[in-house]
Amino acid sequence: MNSREEQLKAFDRLLTIMDDLREKCPWDRKQTMESLRHLTIEETYELGDAILDNDLEEVRKELGDVLLHLVFYAKIGSETKDFDIADVANGICEKLISRHPHIYGDVKVENEDDVKKNWENLKLKEGKKSVLEGVPRSLPALVKATRIQDKVSGVGFDWENPAQVFAKVQEELEEFQDEVNNVDKDKMEAEFGDVLFSMINYARFLNINPENALERTNKKFIKRFQYLESKAEENKKQLKDMTLAEMDVFWNEAKKL
Structure with missing residues (x-):
């Protein structure tokens, strides 16, 4: 593996190439954050595919594509004097230090659940009005449901064991079937959504990623x-x-x- 010095040198090389492209390439000069957005989403999905395929060579390549996009956004931010790559890196460093008082402070934790609960409580102390503020509106519904459940669990709003969740799944299935029998399309759709939400919750209790x-x-x-x-x-x-x-x-x- 490369040394830290080699890693920093490679990152500096990427920053230099980004500077060159932004100055000299007609396509790169034309791009804005808005024009890059859909491309970034596409690259992220391609990375996800490579991870699911367990193709580590492809993961390496797709990580490079995603990294390029991050550097690109930071370059555009520097041109408007709003932020640069150092601000981005320092910002996430400060957040990680603040959100990990069990590493950088004197808070004691027993397990992963304690870490997650501390994380959500710290976000509320930082000014968040709701633990659900951090769930992007544009997330696909399946992923969004998973994140919603993760976040409310972090502040203690959760079932106690998987058996309770499975009972809820069965209850929602019965309610869905009732509406199917009643042939009420709107209520069928609403109850089907409840079935999916409860199944996603059950998957979470079983440590299965539903996506x-x-x-x-x-x-x-x-x-x-x-x-x-x-x-x-x-x-x-x-x-x-x-x-x-x-x-x-x-x-x-x-x-x-």
């Missing part, structure tokens, strides 16, 4: 369905012309791969 779990299932389904498509093509058939029984043969084959 990762669902994406793994997505990938598994895609792999199996594409196997089904390839087998249909080998047999010179169109899926729409095949019976479910015929498709199940290939689907079951795919499950064994």
Whole structure:
């Protein structure tokens, strides 16, 4: 691995290249924070894909892309004299020191749960009016639900054990089925949302990341369905012309791969 000196030298090289690009490249000169925003989101998702695939070489590359975006935003901030990369780095350093009094102060903690509770309480002392202020509005609903539950748990608003949460899941499923039987679409949707929220909560109690779990299932389904498509093509058939029984043969084959 590289030494700290080599790491700092590499980061300085990136800052220098960013300066050059911003000055000399027509595309880079044109960019704003707003124009970069959707690209940053895309790069973050690509990093997430690489992590789920456990492709460490791809993780390294995608981290570089994300790092470039961070440096880019800081460069734009320096041009307007609002902040630069040193302000960004020092800001997060100060926050980490402030939020970890069990490392940089005299607070004692017993476990990870104590750390999380201290973290949320410290944020309230810093002026936050609600523990939920830090949940981005634009997060996908599944991720947002997970973060909401994590945050309220940090201040003690939580179930005591997984059995209670599972009972809530069953209760919400029954309420959802009642509305399905009543054929009330609006209430069905509301109750289905409650089912998902309770399932996400149950996953949290079981230390399962629901976003990762669902994406793994997505990938598994895609792999199996594409196997089904390839087998249909080998047999010179169109899926729409095949019976479910015929498709199940290939689907079951795919499950064994």
